[in-house]
Amino acid sequence: MAKRTGEKYEAIINAAVRVIAEHGYHNAQVSKIAREAKVADGTIYLYFENKDDVLISLFNEKMGAFIRQVEEVIKGISSPADQLRELIRLHFKSMEENRHLAIVTQIELRQSNPGVRRAIGEILKKYLNLIDRIISAGMEQRIFRNDLDVRITRKMIFGAIDEMVTSWIMKDCKYSLVDQVEPIVSLFLHGIKSR
Amino acid sequence: MAKRTGEKYEAIINAAVRVIAEHGYHNAQVSKIAREAKVADGTIYLYFENKDDVLISLFNEKMGAFIRQVEEVIKGISSPADQLRELIRLHFKSMEENRHLAIVTQIELRQSNPGVRRAIGEILKKYLNLIDRIISAGMEQRIFRNDLDVRITRKMIFGAIDEMVTSWIMKDCKYSLVDQVEPIVSLFLHGIKSR
């Protein structure tokens, strides 16, 4: 029934990003999103099943585009260490370039109801798998330690990236995220222990 | 007005943990918590300002106790590397020993409204500072690299720990968290790059 495509579909998703970023998840009523998208309340239901579907689609569209972009870039890089560096750089860069979206995906959407969060988790898996592949490649190429547990390593990397972004938003994006790529990558690659 | 102490105060907090863990944040109504605590709805308001205060107090009491425990243990350890190892071990151990609380603090309370999350962030600072102190000590003792940015390093460590626990809960606590301490510490100390 829901159309899930077209000019208004995108307008509604972008309106949702703006409204949620500015008013917070708990103040992002359907009517407010509709007004921001310059459509009638009911129009939203021509393009989405329900409000949850708007939020899930939002995450899916934006995260999907991001993951495709990262995959594309990674493909052209041979060294897994450089791939990891580039993944983190793109992650931070994309957050910096769309702060509204950063607020929505990092902070606000995490307050959503179980259904939405479950769907978001599913979508994220593609990203986590991408990190897994980089780690595995690094191990195969003997660039990374051969005693790594891929899952644990990936969780550490993702957790660290995620926390960096969340902290940055909580500090009102006052500093540069991308500037922190190098120290982070260095820590991941060499650890914190002095030689 | 709020008493903030006494037998029922604790009963209400523990009831809140159970109710939120079992029914989820969005189904943890004041009346349900009151019933679980075997008090009347109104009684909750003799001990707490409002529902948010219950949640914040919950986090404060439980996290406060945990932080005091960690500080106590750390004090008796001289090596910052061992301190870090012990902090992570205690973190994981305490989560494993109280899964209800783990679910509440890791998953459910993060869906709460901005006021609660801000307060939780404040309480967490004490924990983050503790990690900061370990890192600083490690740098001073020349055990850790001298080019570390304490804040960045701490965010990485905390983010990684946090993600490990969240993943573990999302997988229904099916594996041992404490078993993952060593690989994690190893990664932090030596990085993932092969020598």
Add this chain to the structure above:
Amino acid sequence: MAKRTGEKYEAIINAAVRVIAEHGYHNAQVSKIAREAKVADGTIYLYFENKDDVLISLFNEKMGAFIRQVEEVIKGISSPADQLRELIRLHFKSMEENRHLAIVTQIELRQSNPGVRRAIGEILKKYLNLIDRIISAGMEQRIFRNDLDVRITRKMIFGAIDEMVTSWIMKDCKYSLVDQVEPIVSLFLHGIKSR
């Protein structure tokens, strides 16, 4: 404005009967009727004033045809008792022959809003008058008691017929209605008292 005639006019009415019978009055949206009739939603408004008009027209067309049929048949019967028998038989027969229509007129349309029900009442009057005429004729021919109140008698007869049909539908049309004509007529004519 409304055309009230033509191929699509009939298609829409018949689609309405099917949709209402299958989905119930409360799930018979204009768009569903349009789809069933294979026309666009807006097309319905070229042939009918509004949704109520569809329902009223439906009843008018179908009930009108039925009344004309009964009048035609009755005309050829001289005995008012036989006329009554035939009226009931035709009523039951027509219901049995078009169960969708039976469901719609007996059950579903009675849930409609006041405007529609008023209009339906008006249309029904022609049928009630027909019964009145049979009773009056019977009294004039001294076949029926001369102390009958025509109105009361007619209401009893109509109410009884109506209830028989409703019951039959509520029991999923599992038994034969026409088989019940004789007992009913017998009861009307002779009463339930033993001699």
Add this chain to the structure above:
Amino acid sequence: MAKRTGEKYEAIINAAVRVIAEHGYHNAQVSKIAREAKVADGTIYLYFENKDDVLISLFNEKMGAFIRQVEEVIKGISSPADQLRELIRLHFKSMEENRHLAIVTQIELRQSNPGVRRAIGEILKKYLNLIDRIISAGMEQRIFRNDLDVRITRKMIFGAIDEMVTSWIMKDCKYSLVDQVEPIVSLFLHGIKSR
């Protein structure tokens, strides 16, 4: 959860009767009923599951009381013919004595959604069974014809009564219903055929 008893329970039911009778089923919003009952909207949900439950309870309470009354009176009458007469008289009398209720049960509640109507049908069964028992008793006592089909006879009687009341309401209760008891009973007992 729903209390289903007490002063306010009755106040809400009686308010529902008044609001539905005066404004019609489709204009009887919960908030209107609450205002009429002088309680808050939410209070209704302390005594009833939902709006449907209010309507079903209304019918159950009122019809239940009526059926009990009829059963009580019938018990003291030996002749099934007199029992039938008294049942109809009580039916008409109770309708005349509470016209609001008559409008609600005869007209408005029949527009309600399937769930409510099903529940109403269930409640009505007790009344229909009562009529069945009178007919059966009459047959056993050889006062009624021994070739009666109880079900058919009951449907005729109920259908006739029901139609009399509906007609009376549609004519704005302008005439006396109770005055029609005798002709109706006479018709049922002796039929309409002259001797």
Add this chain to the structure above:
DNA sequence: TATGAATGAGAGTTCATTCAT
């Protein structure tokens, strides 16, 4: 202290109808 009945504000969703094409 403790109770718990009562409060009432607030939002997602449906669907008959319109009108530009």
Add this chain to the structure above:
DNA sequence: GATGAATGAACTCTCATTCAT
């Protein structure tokens, strides 16, 4: 004539908090 995308008004129910007892 025909289309179907767009409109927007309208309503039930939840639940944190209060306050008379």
